[in-house]
Amino acid sequence: MKLPDERAIGTNGKGARAEQTARRTRIQAENSEKILAAALEVFSTDGFRGATIDRIAETAGMSKPNLLYYFRSKDEIYRALLDRLLETWLQPLHGLDPDGDPFSEVAAYIDRKIEMARDYPRESRLFAGEIMRGAPILGDVLAGPLKALVDEKSKVLTAWAKAGKIAPLDPRHLIFAIWATTQHYADFDAQVRAVLGDGGEGRFADAAYSLKRLFMDGLRPR
DSSP states (O other): OOOOOHHHHHHHHHHHHHHHHHHHHHHHHHHHHHHHHHHHHHHHHHHHHHOOHHHHHHHHTOOHHHHHHHOSSHHHHHHHHHHHHHHHHHHHHHTOOTTSOHHHHHHHHHHHHHHHHHHOHHHHHHHHHHHHTTOTTTHHHIIIIIHHHHHHHHHHHHHHHHTTSSOOOOHHHHHHHHHHHHHHHHHTHHHHHHHHTOOSTHHHHHHHHHHHHHHHHHHSOO
């Protein structure tokens, strides 16, 4: 009787193990995403204090022990969500081009912020909730990378003002005003829809148009 090739057995065994490992890794990644998606819904609706592991597990369609296999605590899930959010949150301001036309650049920034309010309302509420809690997790980021980015773009706005391209003003307060007005359409969407009597997507385009008119008129040199 011909004996099996031991090298072939070894190779097949390694291949099977690699396939099992890849499958486990894929399932783990999918479950982690499922947990984070559920947590985003719960945190943005109930706030950090109101959110519970049980509620997140229920929303994810998982058992609590299964969820805790992936994340050890509510705090760990919350941190993971905030870490993921930061890059997306800062990207619109990164796009302000010092070599571009000031009015076009500010208008495009407003458009990007309104698009974020439309596309990422839960993330916006999560971020707002963290700030209202005193930024216990993001405090270092606000005073570090965020401040550095605002300082960098403030210099751009100041240079435009000195060149007579826009009206002179404190650029940081301009940025704050854009944040406040655009994020309103995410954080207070229920109020916006109630007052407008319209839950259609057109409210975001209307908001962008109105805000650009407001800011463009304010920035125009006198």
